[in-house]
Amino acid sequence: MFYCILCYNLESELQAWTREKEATVMAKQEAVTHTLASQGRLGPVGRLMPTTTAMTVRASREPLILDGPFAETKEQLLGFYLVDCKSLQEALEVARRLVGDTGALEVRPLATFYPGIGLQ
């Protein structure tokens, strides 16, 4: 089963990270993704731009285009991993290894998956 691991954290906090902190976090995540990749379990990984770049299209009689992210939440959706795991337990284990000092990871199984064309 494919699991999506959605990364939530305070965007303002990430923007206050020092270079050292950023490097530490990245190194930790790369260690995990490297292992997953070598096991053939790592799908696409993405880091989203700040929510200030986001726009929202909301269904309406005429679709409504709004500035800003879909939801005004305390913690923002900042990125995602797609991982192949045998069980929920295994997916939770991956998330446990990825999680940092703050923020939250949502572990959510994929219902359908279309791999796309492998964007470069």
Place this chain on the structure above:
Amino acid sequence: MTDVAWIGAALTAARPQAVAALLRYFRNLDVAEEAFQEASLRALKSWPVNGPPRDPAAWLIFVGRNSALDEMRRRNKHDTLPDDDVIADGEDTESAMVEHLDSYAYQDDVLRLLFICCQPDLPATQQIAVALRIVSGLSVQEIASAFLVSEAAMAQRITRAKRAMTESAVAFETPGPVERAERLITVAAMIYLLFNEGYSASGGDAHVRVPLCEEAIRLGRLLLRLFPGESEIMGLTALMLLQHARASARLDASGNIVLLDDQDRGKWDRALLAEGLVLVEKAQRLGIPGTYQMQAAIAAVHARAARAARHRLGAD
């Protein structure tokens, strides 16, 4: 060690909102700053043990406000406490505070805090210095080194600036649309001055002044998060991102300015460029032109031309 890193970032990130809210409660900048300071000290003790709070800003406001009230009661029984309607619902809980933060009042709080740093009587450099101290929470030493002056001289400047701010009348009521728009323009100008203070440096100064640019960008993004539909704030943030993206290509090894045409475009920061380009496009959609958007649009043309040139050369 890791604890200190995440707590430092959390405190820095929460600071504008927390100090701004405390300022609204107490209507006194010194009290607000001291309250935040006290709350930060308690956070350093509490957070490593209890883990990070869901909403660090709300935690800091709640703890800071209570500790400042305790301090007032203890220090001087003769001092009258602020009216109850000023310190709204003094008995509320932390969760009530969290709910209250969702009411968007903090947008105007943060804007007000930035705005009072922009005292028209103060020279621009003092406005910037005091904003770095109060809003960003940089130490006097950090600000002094970025401005290439002694710590004592900078401390004096900031004290003077704060005095001017305390003496000026600031409206604490929720601003109307016109007043809010005027505040945004003033604050945007101050943030861009801050950026330029870092950007215009050259030679040996350039390295130490990069934090000024980064801080200006952080404030720009903060303002844009609070006012997501403001095209000029999009323009301002885009302009700073597009210019800062070229920072490492702007100076040669001996610190001399390298002209745009001669810059090594491989050194440009692509993530910042991309973010800037998106914001330019987003702003243009709103159809309300302004000077920052105009300048950002010009910077965007240069950034896009660079990509075209690279394709022409067959690289990448």
